[in-house]
Amino acid sequence: MASRGSDRRLAASAAGGSPTGGRHDVRLIGGLWKRSRLPVADRPGLRPTPDRVRETLFNWLGQDLSGWRVLDAFAGSGALGFEAASRGAARVVALERDPVLVRSLDASRERLKAEHLQVIGADAILWMSRAETASFELVMLDPPFDSGLLDQALAAAIRLVAPGGWLYVEAGEPLGDPPGGTELWRSSRAGAVHYALLRRSS
Numbered sequence: 001m002a003s004r005g006s007d008r009r010l011a012a013s014a015a016g017g018s019p020t021g022g023r024h025d026v027r028l029i030g031g032l033w034k035r036s037r038l039p040v041a042d043r044p045g046l047r048p049t050p051d052r053v054r055e056t057l058f059n060w061l062g063q064d065l066s067g068w069r070v071l072d073a074f075a076g077s078g079a080l081g082f083e084a085a086s087r088g089a090a091r092v093v094a095l096e097r098d099p100v101l102v103r104s105l106d107a108s109r110e111r112l113k114a115e116h117l118q119v120i121g122a123d124a125i126l127w128m129s130r131a132e133t134a135s136f137e138l139v140m141l142d143p144p145f146d147s148g149l150l151d152q153a154l155a156a157a158i159r160l161v162a163p164g165g166w167l168y169v170e171a172g173e174p175l176g177d178p179p180g181g182t183e184l185w186r187s188s189r190a191g192a193v194h195y196a197l198l199r200r201s202s
Helices: 051-061 079-086 099-112 124-130 150-158
Strands: 024-027 037-040 069-072 091-096 117-121 136-141 161-171 182-190 193-200
Touching: 037 099, 051 079, 051 161, 051 182, 051 193, 069 079, 079 091, 079 117, 079 136, 091 099, 091 124, 099 117, 124 150, 136 150, 150 161, 161 182
Parallel strands: 069 091, 069 136, 091 117, 136 161
Antiparallel strands: 024 037, 161 193, 182 193
16 A cells, blocks of 8 residues: 555456546446446555445445435545435545545546535544544545554544444454444445444444
């Protein structure tokens, strides 16, 4: 992993994208922007969440996120955050440290006229440690698999989830025991991707 800003390993075939002159894209699978494509820049370590994982996640959550506040903490291509916005989330915050990816996210936001999606160029863990408590109904975490950031990210994210809200985690290995204050709601695996949905105690 070259940087903390590159939050997903490049796996275009798993993500449903295809190579096009050194670039790839990923297709949104539901909601207002269904079948719209997001560019996936050729950045070290970039790995968009695969189509079937996103489909399963939003089946678990329900397809209508109207009124939800959502945080995509390691945004990368923005696939998770744009899926949430496409399904009616009232506010989506996408955090990304890599300036190239920040510009790409901003371009996608403008193209789709996603006015309720905010792109912030920031270190995700530092930003979460300073954010308001219980300010999101859904926080999504997909830090670089080999970065060793998952435990720090979990600790910073839990306090941001509103009571009864959701914490989604994607990693290269099973999550293990859920952090205090949460319960494991669902979990699954797609190839090398382990993913789990936790619920915050109410």
